[in-house]
Amino acid sequence: MxxxxxxxxxxxxxxxxxxxxxxxxxxxxxxxxxxxxxxxxxxxxxxxxxxxxxxxxxxxxxxxxxxxxxxxxxxxxxxxxxxxxxxxxxxxxxxxxxxxxxxxxxxxxxxxxxxxxxxxxxxxxxxxxxxxxxxxxxxxxxxxxxxxxxxxxxxxxxxxxxxxxHRKQDFLDLCELDPDEEVRVVDLLDRLRALTFPPFDNARIEVDGRAYYVDVEIRPADAGETDDPDGGEDDSYGTVSSY
Structure with a gap:
């Protein structure tokens, strides 16, 4: 072929x-x-x-x-x-x-x-x-x-x-954070963690005339358990659908 x-x-x-x-x-x-x-x-x-x-x-x-x-x-x-x-x-x-x-x-x-x-x-x-x-x-x-x-x-x-x-412009708009926007905490955290992709600088905010980049880290409260589906080891994935 x-x-x-x-x-x-x-x-x-x-x-x-x-x-x-x-x-x-x-x-x-x-x-x-x-x-x-x-x-x-x-x-x-x-x-x-x-x-x-x-x-x-x-x-x-x-x-x-x-x-x-x-x-x-x-x-x-x-x-x-x-x-x-x-x-x-x-x-x-x-x-x-x-x-x-x-x-x-x-x-x-x-x-x-x-x-x-x-x-x-x-x-x-x-x-x-x-x-x-x-x-x-x-x-x-x-x-x-x-x-x-x-x-x-x-x-x-x-x-x-x-x-x-979603277009590329939608992503670029998502990266620009409005310091005066009112938003649910969980929605803001979802946005920030979605944009956290080191070493890239994505989420950006201007405060008092100065620009800052924002990353976020979220971890399970119980240190004895992991919320990582990979378990810190190999990548994993779930269901498969074929047609």
Missing amino acids: DVVFLGTNNYGREIYEWLCDRDGVDLRAMLTERAQLDLVATIEPDVVVAAGFTHIVPPEVLSVPDRGCLNVHPGVLPETRGYNPNVWSIVDDLPAGATVHYMDEGVDTGDVVATREVETSFADTGKDVYRRVERACVDLFCEVWPAVESGTVEARSQADEAGTY
């Missing part, structure tokens, strides 16, 4: 390397920029796989591969479409996890092949959640790929399902 791969981030590279070692897969190219997408029509692969590709793939590219274009989304669809789903899963109190789906002309609206949720807790930061989601992205893709190869994939439409969608 001829494959063109689109992606740049950590879980994308791990999936790419896994495919490189897979018998029966001929990885013809790895594309990381929008300007490179014209190569898909030149190569005419059987399938396109995207994992960590940050650009919208146009319809003329999506129509090239006979077996479609698969995307690995670091969120549970349709609940968390768009930018930084790990952040919005915390802020909007939605499931966190991974989805393998076919790409269409919308953003994260194509037919869903499988989803996997990861466990979360009130002690999690955005980085904690993303770390588990990365692992789920790789494992879920590796589980569904044999069905892609054999042509036995079953997918369900998202057409009639409601979900959330």
Whole structure:
């Protein structure tokens, strides 16, 4: 099977390397920029796989591969479409996890092949959640790929399902804290922990003409117990749904 791969981030590279070692897969190219997408029509692969590709793939590219274009989304669809789903899963109190789906002309609206949720807790930061989601992205893709190869994939439409969608600007707006805003304490903590992702400076507030960055740490009150689903060890995740 001829494959063109689109992606740049950590879980994308791990999936790419896994495919490189897979018998029966001929990885013809790895594309990381929008300007490179014209190569898909030149190569005419059987399938396109995207994992960590940050650009919208146009319809003329999506129509090239006979077996479609698969995307690995670091969120549970349709609940968390768009930018930084790990952040919005915390802020909007939605499931966190991974989805393998076919790409269409919308953003994260194509037919869903499988989803996997990861466990979360009130002690999690955005980085904690993303770390588990990365692992789920790789494992879920590796589980569904044999069905892609054999042509036995079953997918369900998202057409009639409601979900959330956030753009990059929504995230940037979330980062700007208003010192005069009145908000529930738990909602503020959810926002701050969602934006805590060291070494990045996300949450920002201006007080008396000076700007500050804000991170937050939340830990269980009982030191003898852990509220970390990972138990301080290997990454873990919860339920799997396949269609």
